[in-house]
Amino acid sequence: MFGFIKKSLSKTVAAIKTVAPKKKITFTKDELEDILLEADVEYALVEIILNEIYQDKITREILRSKLLATLAYTSYKEPKFTPPFVELIVGVNGAGKTTTIAKLAYKYKQEGKKVLLGAGDTFRAAAIEQLTLWANRLDIPVVSSKQGHDSSAVAYDAIDSAKAKGFDNVIIDTAGRLHTQTNLANELKKVKRICDKAHKGAPHRTVLIIDGTQGNSAISQAKAFNEMIGIDGIIITKLDGTAKGGSIFSIAYALELPILYVGTGEQPENLTPFDKYEFVDGLLDAIFVEEE
Ligand SMILES: Nc1nc2c(ncn2[C@@H]2O[C@H](COP(=O)(O)OP(=O)(O)OP(=O)(O)O)[C@@H](O)[C@H]2O)c(=O)[nH]1
Incomplete structure (x- = not known):
């Protein structure tokens, strides 16, 4: 790599x-x-x-x-957990959430794990469609509902199904935008609560997706998400498409959070563990x- x-x-x-x-x-x-x-x-x-x-x-x-x-x-330690490992993926629309979920799912599948996706961005029909498209392409099951339905119900059903069928990983998409910031905060908090209800200790990792092309302007956005639900790690997308690579220093320093991966292209395999020395x-x- x-x-x-x-x-x-x-x-x-x-x-x-x-x-x-x-x-x-x-x-x-x-x-x-x-x-x-x-x-x-x-x-x-x-x-x-x-x-x-x-x-x-x-x-x-x-x-x-x-x-x-x-x-x-930037170093991350996986918490102790009972399978399935549940991840909640958050971030604003267009940051690369859907693509990154596909990349993570692909990675886990390559490792021989059984992966299930939850299409929790029920605010936008396109988000559900996009994730389903990726799921079909990667031959990975996805739990979804119609636009406007309760996203925490999707999270619950995804986890419940994964538990029943012995899956190793559940990756749950979330809305990047709702009518107001307060609505978004409330929804994300609720999804988080319901995850724990479905599977004690879940989500085991809440990951914030940041668009690398935004550079430092992503810092305040990241702080807002961290305050809303607490972030365990960051994935920075589109490193390949930005001249603002140095913002990774400021983002990591300002947030004191580990950078788990960076996105280095649009394909499922273009997700690279962040190696600070190589960077x-x-x-x-x-x-x-x-x-x-
Ligand atoms: N070059 C490059 N493009 C990327 C990377 N990650 C995502 N993209 C592209 O960025 C665009 C937005 O990605 P999405 O995954 O659709 O973003 P999203 O956050 O799910 O946004 P919504 O679909 O609006 O919710 C797509 O065209 C992706 O192909 C990356 O690491 N490198």
């Missing part, structure tokens, strides 16, 4: 090249400020990183340790030449 993250950084690297066309052994703070901002690391975090550096000539190793420190929260080194390779 090695190399997918680095490859997906090509647009971010191209953005960096506009301010640092020539790789060097060391950079000044001013130069690095331009580079990090161009990669869409949030201004406040750029200041934090640079303020902690006391050298005038900054080497790859110095910057590397600072960048890795901002990703200190940081992928960026640093574009900036520094190796010391002789």
Whole structure:
């Protein structure tokens, strides 16, 4: 799997090249400020990183340790659970929720697990259709209802059915938008409650999907979801399509949440575990030449 993250950084690297066309052994703070901002690391975090550096000539190793420190929260520990493992997928419309659910389902299926999907975004008929399309394509069962029906009932039925049939994983889609933010918060909370009712301890993981092309503007959105229902981990989509790869630092730092995977394309297999070392080194390779 090695190399997918680095490859997906090509647009971010191209953005960096506009301010640092020539790789060097060391950079000044001013130069690095331009580079990090161009990669869409949030201004406040750029200041934090640079303020902690006391050298005038900054080497790859110095910057590397600072960048890795901002990703200190990115490791995830799976909780203890009784199967099926239930995941709730949340995020705004268009972030890539449906595609990411398909990618996760594909991954679990490849691992030999029995997966069931729950089409819990009952607010939009298109969301149900899209998920069903993916489910058919991947030959994975999906529990759904009609548009406008109760999404928590879908979650309950999906979990109940998975339990009865000995499934390993249940992935539940949720609405990204309702008439008001309060409605959305109430609905997500209810779905979460009902999951626990259907299967004690569920959902075992609530995953927020963030559109990587949004860069730092996704932070406030992510904070809102975290306050609404509590997020256990993040998946950042469309890393391959963005020049804003540096926003991953700000998102991870601001939310103190693990980044589980990144989306590196539109196909089911384009979901890559987030490896902070590959990510940081992928960026640093574009900036520094190796010391002789
Ligand atoms: N290049 C690329 N495109 C992606 C990735 N993930 C999702 N997409 C595309 O982004 C678009 C939106 O994805 P969806 O999965 O439909 O988004 P959603 O959040 O379910 O949005 P709704 O269907 O509006 O609820 C689709 O065209 C996907 O193919 C990714 O990692 N890379």
